[in-house]
Amino acid sequence: MFFDEQIRRCGVDYFDYYLLHNLGRDRYINTEKYGGFPFIERLKRDGYARNIGFSYHDNAETLDRILTEHPEVDFVQLQINYLDWESQVAQSGACYEVAKKHGKKVMVMEPVKGGTLAKLPDNAMKSFNEYYEKGNLYIPTPASLAIRYAASLEDVAIVLSGMSNLEQLDDNTSYMQEFKPLTDGEKNLVENITDILNSTIKVPCTACKYCLEECPKNINIPDYFGLLNLYAVTGKTTGMYYERFSMNHGKASECLKCGKCENICPQHISIRAFIDEFVDLYEK
Template identity: 90%
Template sequence: MKKLGFGTMRLPLFNSDDPTSIDIEQTKRMVDLFLDRGFTYFDTAYPYHGEKSEEAVKEALVKRYPRESFVLADKMPILRVKKTEDYQMFFDEQIRRCGVDYFDYYLLHNLGRDRYINTEKFGGFPFIEKLKKDGFARNIGFSYHDNAETLDKILTEHPEVDFVQLQINYLDWESQVAQSGACYEVAKKHGKKVMVMEPVKGGTLAKLPDKAMKLFNDYYEKQNFPVPTPASLAVRYAASLDNVKIVLSGMSNIEQLDNNTSYMQNFKPFSEGEKKLVKDITDVLNSTIKVPCTACKYCLEECPKNINIPDYFGLLNLYAVTGKTTGMYYERFSMNHGKASECLKCGKCENICPQHISIRRFLDDFVDLYEKK
């Protein structure tokens, strides 16, 4: 397969305020161009577009092309599973919505520390293993947003999976929050192929700040080919990793699809110069960080409320760089830990902090950002 996948979570809409108002005719044209250029991988999920993405895939793709001409991935909505029987119920509905007899790739959707507990309790892994055995799923795996330690635990306990879908982009590669690089190395250690999601980090890497954009333009003006887009740099970064099989892009119009397929049709891996370029751009983006926390975790040893200070500060820094909050990460980082608002203002953390950070003040900023909504 060519390395670009069509993610169907940002399809074209008639009304931007209504995720179910999918422009099916434009979606059909996008599917046609995608396939015509030799790409075959489509990715959907139960909740996308207000639960209308799977049906859109059926209309724009499945009804119009032979089954063997495309590769389709779908995901079990594990957050909605409350008992073992729910797995079969949801899967039957997905088969019906998509209009297929099997999925080429089938995933447990969005595993992490919290959801892994219930997935084990209700038998999620045995269920997808049986799907593969019975021919309803040709490859099984899971998508994942959490730390490398938990990923290692899951892959150690479930070697039967064929692949894992990870959030990987150059900004998150060394991030203490997303841990893209560390998670990639864990998957590689376990011999699992990687499907990449969010290579452009929700659009963050498509529009670079002026200083980073100057680095970008200066580099490519010295090359012997046209200046690409910042988004294409981010997609090619992920696709250049040896263990990556597919890089997903959620494309919202035919212009985006035309651009993505143009540079991925005859894919050229990263050069050494481009590796240095993304490092320099990352340094510029990270220079805007808010808290100089090194995640040494000494503060955790002293906090009477066991507040997860380093990871909360990681989210503050992420917001400083991207302008976006990530409630999902806060939910997970606060598991078995105190909320930021539970800080007693005792100052014990500040007394032991090697970086001499005003922890209490920054926790107040975090509360304003994440808990006062």
């Protein structure tokens, strides 16, 4: 059995935290089909896992459904960082609130968003340095600010951080050993940096979904534009999200160029042109 192999390779008798990996709308269906939750529940009952849960990349609505149907889990591992907090794509804040509502511990992944929040653009770094220099304060790293943001949230038990060298390890352990939550001033700084990063957003879409109701191909225009905006901010594509957003929806390349979406859009967005950009980015 694969679990016996996991125990053997790790050299342990049990796991403190054992999770089902990367649940979402699609994988949740298969997890239910093949008995994933009864399996981890049995591991806990037999003493092989102290805490059971799952990692998650999807919307808050589906997370609420999973936690409602499986109250036996102890924790959820979520992508949480200050840039994604109000994102219509990652929905960090909304997912966190769902986990909190269900009384689940939160394990944080992607606190620096794959390095995006560790290497801020010049205008954001200017605000960052000015804040700490003005108060004659110790100037931390941008990565430490991002990790402390996540760790300051109530019900967060663990913050995971991918590190590539000893310097980053020393930095992380230095401020987490005697952890101090963000001050009000630092919270304002985070908001300012978020505004600067979001100012590069490409499509002024508010996700009202009027276009989705009119589209003859049921193309998930709002979420696709969310991915386009995410790319504008981070310079990175996220194919995993596109795969999920296109479930039960038309691909962007299926657009008929009929213009029904543009006729109803309250923001008067040139939707067809942005769809072409999206196709170039995600389907070629």
